[in-house]
Amino acid sequence: MSTQQEAEDAYHDDLAAYALGALDLDETAAMDAHRATCPQCRAELRSFRAVTVALAADLDSVALPEGHQRRFAQKLRANVPVIEPVGHRERFAQKLQAQAVESETSARPPAPAPRRWWEALNPFAGWGTAGALAFALLLALWWGAAGTSDLNRQLTSAQATAQVAQQQAATIAATSTAVVAADTQVLAILGNPATRSAQLAGNLGAQVRVWVDPTSGQTVLRATNLPTAPAGRQYELWLLRGTTTVAVNLFQPSPDGLSNVVFSLPAGAAADYTAAALTVEQRLETAPTSAPIMKGQF
Amino acid sequence: MHSNQPGIVADDAELMTAVCRQDAAALQELYDRYFRRAYALALRMLGEGAAAEDCVQDVFLKLWQKPQLYDPQRGAFVSWFLTLVHHNSSNCLRRVGRTQPLDLSANADGEGRGSIEPADRTAGGSSVEDSLAQAETQKMVRAALAQLSAPQRAVLELAYFGGMSQSEIAEHLKEPLGTVKTRIRTGMLKLRTALETQGWSKDLGYG
Secondary structure, three states: OOHHHHHHHHHHHHHHHHHOOOOOHHHHHHHHHHHHHOHHHHHHHHHHHHHHHHHHHOOOOOOOOOOHHHHHHHHHHHOOOOOOOOOHHHHHHHHHHHHHHHHOOOOOOOOOOOOOHHHHHOOOOOOHHHHHHHHHHHHHHHHOOOOHHHHHHHHHHHHHHHHHHHHHHHHHHHHOEEEEOOHHHHHHHHHOOOOEEEEEEEOOOOEEEEEEEOOOOEEEEEEEOOOOOOOOOEEEEEEEEOOEEEEEEEEOOOOOOOEEEEEEOOOOOOOOOOEEEEEEEOOOOOOOOOOOOEEEEO | OHHHHHHHHHHHHHHHHHHHOOOHHHHHHHHHHHHHHHHHHHHHHHOOHHHHHHHHHHHHHHHHHOHHHOOHHHEOHHHHHHHHHHHHHHHHHHHHOOOOOOOOHHHOOOOOOOOOOOOOOOHHHOOHHHHHHHHHHHHHHHHHHOOOOHHHHHHHHHHHHOOOOHHHHHHHHOOOHHHHHHHHHHHHHHHHHHHHHOOOOHHHOEO
């Protein structure tokens, strides 16, 4: 018997314990990953979880705590998320842009280079160094804290950071992993208050949302009604930081258009993204070879 | 309950679709439908009513905030939901510990679960039909449990209701880990066979 077969048998033997929640944390994590790739184990797990439903159903005969519905209603009201006003980011960007235009007319290049598609997601992209300088100057004036030398240092630092980000972008695609999400894993990511999300828009009739947990570096993609990519091609998820595109990984939705995928990015690679986008690619690319079919800002 | 499983499963998925549209009435319906069962599970694990209520309501809040986490293609809502409640209760146990010792003695003969309060069919507004269906389910589950050996029932109890891992159970029972693993697997296989023989649908699971 091959080593791989032995490993698969070991996972299979642990499914009953997994369904009962009786694996240790490291075993659970390993099983989460295996389950995502093994249809046989998913089917077996489903049958064992039906058994745990029966075990729980055997416990129904308890008196319910008085007032529980009222307390739940209170919790629900207290947890209503703050809804961001539609378009506030765009309006803020427009205001900034209007002020910047007033203050940097002499520094602005006469004919800006054509913008690449992902730059359309970034209100400051395509301004060039002079535009960035004007924007930084504007921030400095607002905050009143940075002198000229500080500003230079900040710009140098920002340029160095951008170079590092570009280097990261080239390596992330090779080191990230994509698995069908485990519920507990997804809950942990979405439960992190620092997690940010982007709703991607396009003409596919699909609903796609991306969450990025800057703490763990994990990214969740949830798609509904996403059609299967054309033959020989897959979807590739991109994260954008300014004008830098970061290849996350390829994925293919299930035949019914549903996907719930967790991408694990290298530590430190998940912060400060401004947007996410999907392209259709023949292979894992480090820069998009086609226009995005869906995109959206965080 | 199992007599009308297919209808319940389909309705749950439709309710979750409505919850995705932030339909509060759908959430209310799911709450009414499953709070009792989830609370019983959390209470069994935690042994304390207020903690159990908080644990279950936390899961309902998550469900309201992130309903898209449920994928109907992967199986039944009830299984997904109870898995979250179980996971949340296990985490709570690890955080604060059990407030009451786990009582296994009542289950040794497979005839009943003595640490659970006597049935109160009126509290919580459960319908007569629900109660009758529940009694039928309990009879079936207990008949299935009776086919297991006492050591097999004990490890399943410690794992599912005690929130213990296999290695913790081995330590607790002072038994070799391999023995515990074997008992859990053979016990679950035997229980699955006994339940399915009586008509319990594997479609009630979530994989």
